[in-house]
Amino acid sequence: MTDLLSLTALEAHEAMVAGDLGAEEYTAAWREAAGGDELNAYLWRDEGGKEAAAIAVERDCVAPIAVKDIFTTEGVPTTAGSRILEGYRPPYTSSAVRKLVEAGAPILGKTNMDEFAMGSSNENSAYGPVLNPWDRERVPGGSSGGSAAVVAGGLAPWAIGTDTGGSIRQPAAFCGIVGLKPTYGAISRYGMIAFASSLDQCGPLTRTVSDAALLLGILQGKDPCDSTSVGIEGGIALPGREDLSGLRFGVPAELRGDDYDSDVRAVFEKTLRKIEELGGEVAEVSLPSSEHGISAYYVIAPAEASSNLARYDGVRYGMRAGGDGDLVEMYEATRSEGFGPEVKRRIMLGTYALSSGYYEAYYGQAQKVRTRIAEDFSGAFGTVDFVVTPTAPSVAFGLGEKTDDPLAMYLNDFFTVPMSLAGIPAISIPAGLAEPEGGGTRLPVGFQIASPAFSEQKLLDAAYALEQGIGFDARPGGADA
Amino acid sequence: MPELEAVIGLEIHVQLATKTKMFCGCELSFGDEPNVHTCPICLAHPGVLPVPNEQAIRYALQIGLALGCEIAPRSIFHRKNYFYPDSPKAYQISQYDIPICGAGRLGDVRIHRAHLEEDAAKMVHVGSSGRIHGSGASLVDFNRGGTPLVEIVTEPDLRGAPEAAEWARLLRETVRQLGVSDVNMEEGSLRVDANVSVRPAGSEELGTKTELKNMNSFRFLQRGVEAELARQRELVEAGGTVEQETLHFDPASGSLTSLRSKEEAHDYRYFPEPDLVSLAPTEEMLREARESLPELPAARIERYKAIGVPADVALTLATDPRTAGYFENVVEAAGGIEPRVLANWVTGELAAALRQAEVDGGAADSRVSPGAMAALVRMVGEKKISHGSAKIVLAAMVLEGGDPEPIVEREGLAQMSDSGELEAIVEQAMADNPDAVARVREGNDKAIGAIVGAVMRETKGRADGGEVNRLLRERL
């Protein structure tokens, strides 16, 4: 059994295609492993009930997968981590899940997440926090914390999540796995419960870069149900690059600040040297507006969220409270009882930013900063192939450590938000371990690589070469790399 | 106090007659069971995305071109945020600062803009009455929710209630002839709201306006605007001021009630819809829309007036393009006969004969061919038959088709060409009516009618009235 679970998704897929691995046996092993979830990572697991009929696979030939509970699955509970959708069973299936099912990947279950993907720690789930498999006193990151934890914790071979400002990359970094946010438009958003529509993007959380490539290849594509989807021309091939010769990696001066963990910086610097060892060139680039990324992001994302979350009104589906009162009372009771504090905070922030008299100062200005940030990246990509940063300014922090300080939590997205605003792809790969501030178990550090829009193939090739070079093989509870 | 001038602008919502909704594939319907035309998209389930209906874009372009609007090279959708059960997303996808159609004109009225949006769902209020608080409920039917709409907004160029109603009729006719909407006011596929204000005549400033809603016929539109103008004039003349508000017209009582709500002023928090990309009509889309435009009523009226058709007849024809086409075929078949005369025959006698015979459909669908119609009018012009006989012939043609000549022959309706025979009848009539003859000779001209009548009876209408008159006057 242990042997089966140690296969990467790609290895398992190849073995199944070659007839060396029985798909049923393999999937059953994973279902059993998923059943041992002690991390509160799954909100629902497929235990063979009738409810999952609409997402059943005709013939398994791809490794089974865990799906963030933000993707609708017909007949199967879909909560987006919110109480307001408790018990909700959608009447349709998201395009991403449909593609997985059509490709032959059985759905293992739905993973826990920050409510409506708002959060960087998974503590904003209405169904309790997810625990980091490396240290159960710590957060797995967010908002795709459940998806990251199941992959890192041996509860699924791979998973999908969503990334709005870092929600795939940061938990991947905190859990020591690979997380890819593709170019905005690479994968359909249809059936992905919206947080911030102009930023949300689906992507893989996997053990290896090759698995991420395989999964992106399945998920990407233009979808007639999503007007903003484009797909990736030529599809995605498995990465095979051995070195980094001829490639230039830019370190943004503005994102090299001193105000983050020194251990994290040490791992980052070491990785830069590894790039050079592999034949790559490291240079400094300038992204002058990127330091305003957090400000722009925390206007744009809440503004769009305030509108996207207005539909949860207790009329057509989901929770309803205050049924005895008039319409406004029902609306207010439903939304006040249904949404958690972080969601309310962002709805308030976004409503304020769009309200009469403030639109230009906040939303209008943030959109212009967004233009500047995208221009910065275009400029940088004129001289380098990639922009690299740490994925997060720290390793996984402790449960409850930042819950009282929303701004501190937001600043955790410092390195990941600029790429989201520019709509470009970025991948986080595990680069090493670092001791958290205050000591404790050494924890994974992520290394982020970003590249121009729709250059995922090039990004995956480089990330693969670097992954092989780093040779990160630490596991939760296991020995250091 | 100077006279108060009416200033009226209209906002017209046109439901487009596409097969499916604006942003999803649900079929449009009217009068079906509630909630049988819904899907996750138009019910705003979590995760759904809108995709615009290309036919709705095409129709909007046609409306824009028909109204002479500037078409925006690039337009975008916005979200208009408000909570109400008829708005499932709690925002309406509409167009805001960059509508697909900009400034234009129809007749004497300037168009401010025309934009695309989606319709709200239908709400029916139910439940107990009499309780003061929290009584009753609404039942929401999402069949209509998401129907494509074009909202047309005019400049405040109308100066009276009748003008407003007349212009609205012209607009409806224009949209109808484009074939892009059913334009049925009672069913709500055409909805007209009016912005009404008054100001001292000659003033350029606009007074405070009120918005009138729910006028579901042109008659009610006129009555509603009249009532509101009267109210505003009375108010202003008494030294009061008009308050900006929305008024609901009650067709039963003809009265207006304020819809002022306790809600705080609306703050729709418009922002660009991130789920949709921009619309940039291509040359091909524009050419296709232009080529599909029929000749529109305003142009047709001008063309008919130029060939001598009276304005009211031209309007009648312009609102009925099939009959207008028929009329044009009659003109062509009739050679040199004045279009004015032909138009009167087509819209007058032929229409009456069709009604009389209870024939469904208009002239164009009738058994009377344009050639036969032209031949009949020519026979009257050449005095081969009298006007009265022609009506008899036309009635027969409506039922059996064919040319007029055989019918004239069969019915013996040919005008008396033998003046000897007619002279004899005239003289006999004079002899039979000595009193009338005497009175005419005493100067009572009207008395001649009795003698003419006697001649017509005798000739069974085959005599030409003019000729009978001439012969009588010779003898009197």
Place this chain on the structure above:
Amino acid sequence: MIERDQVLHVARLARLRLSEEEVETMVGELSGILEHVDRIGSLDLEGVEPTSHVVALENVLRADEPRPSLPRDVALASAPEPQDGAFRAPSPQAE
């Protein structure tokens, strides 16, 4: 900075009812966040085009072809209070 009255106004717009405690917390937290966000207010971005979208697509449209609607029982299956084939909601308060 955001004042208490503004917080209450925004909560009304967003159809959120905040407890007295939540209002207090919200005033403090939103003020802190806005103070950070306000840094972009001082940037000179005159003439910069706003980005509402990163995809350079135009005219992504759908053919006007009907697709099956949901059976009504499915459409109403998640409704908190279905009635007579419709979705029931409390009445807007009378005048």
